[in-house]
Amino acid sequence: MTPTITISDLHLSYGRTTALDGITLTVNGPRIHGLVGRNGSGKTSLLSVIAGFRQASAGSVELDGQPVFENATALRRLCLIRGSGDSVDHDWPTNRVRHALRLAADLRPNWDDDYAQALVDRFQLDPRQRLTELSTGQRSAVGVVLGLAARAPVTIFDESYLGMDAPSRYAFYDELLTDYMEHPRTVIVSSHLVDEVSRLLESVILLDHGRLLLHEDAEALRGRGAAITGEHGAVAEFVADRTVLRQQHLGRTTSAVVYGELGPTDRDRAAAAGLDVDAVPLQDLFVHLTAGADQ
């Protein structure tokens, strides 16, 4: 059965600081959801509560109708990876990469050992190395291996790309997509690098100041903006009554990113004026939407 996470009026406070403020959300699968938001927006807090790492101050998180916190059945189906996966980092002397794999193999009911070995090779990890000797990127790669090979019905990566170089990040995205196609499940990826992960995402959850700003299909969200490129005067006239997120000029050519859906009439008008209309990067929409919340 495809898992459904139901979050109702979720609040989380750290002393006087409110991290999550009344989040209500349903996360369905099998899909890859992107959780985006600025620093301190509550991404890690939300994921921690979803995975039962923390108890909510108020509200509820349910997996297929069952509360998650302290529920053994629900928690077996969830895997949240932060950094190197809260693994054997401090478990000296058994704090090598192979010990981290052994721990996960022991405790994860759906662990795929062969796949884990293949991932270790792909990320060029040395199983004999201690986690404390690894670079931040290599530790993140260990986390990615633990998360993917766990094959949990709900797999969550919290900024798992931290410190990874570009080839490793793209290897992670490729592996995530390939494994998701072979073993469809609910995946949540929290990231600042919206443009990089946007090709993976089927839906976007945007948090700001602990509140849910939007939860929308990624394609629909992309349709909420457009990049208009053409002769300076024609672009200026076309965007005059629209919300312009960003503008760039090169000689007589201008490119403007506008927020708001373009209907068929708008597109015909743009074509008649000799303007190119392209999809807008999610990153631009993300910056615009979160800056708007500030104002």
Add this chain to the structure above:
Amino acid sequence: MTSTTIDRSTLRAARRVVLDYILGALFFTAGGLALALALAVGVHLFVGPLSESGWSSLIQIVLWFLLGLGVYCTTVTMPQLLSHGRTRREFTILYTLALLSVGPATGVLIVGGYWLEGVLYGALEAPHTPAATGFYTAPDQFWAIFVGYTLTVPVWIAVGGLVGAGFYRSHRCALGVLPVAAALLWTVHIHVLGSEPVSLPQAVPAAVAAVVGCVAVTWLVVRTIPLRPWSR
């Protein structure tokens, strides 16, 4: 996901907490015993005649290592289990099983240590008398020694586990549990291994109360403990 695989992973979790901690406790105890025997030979050869059991003194150091093992259990092993889909309740059950199993296992090894030491002291023609303890007065009272340490060792580990959980949760919580931990340790030492003679009816309720009290307070600390409470 089948029930069989869930059962296997649960058994493996149990092995990691119960069996690994029994082996850890035996490792520290065996290390202390080896040191005690080596020191006895060294003192006899280079310092002078032995006057009392070195093992009964070294056991005090072993107990502090066992307390450290308890700290390790709640600060390292518990987060590992929680991060891999186990509940705090499951951890506490396994942890309690570990406490109950470690006592007799360590007790047997400590008794074996006294027996070995007795053989060594006999060979060296040295008097084999224990340092003052309340529960046994001679190193050949094997049954009393076994019962005494079966009761005492779980308390030391449980106190370590409580302190570790307190520090893992928050410094404020740690300050709260330290007096409780100290009181429980003091109780068991007065009633089981103190300098005054004690009897079984005195010792058993005190040790059981100390372990139960320690596990109960530890449960209060860990039942909602966040994983990595310092990160947000």
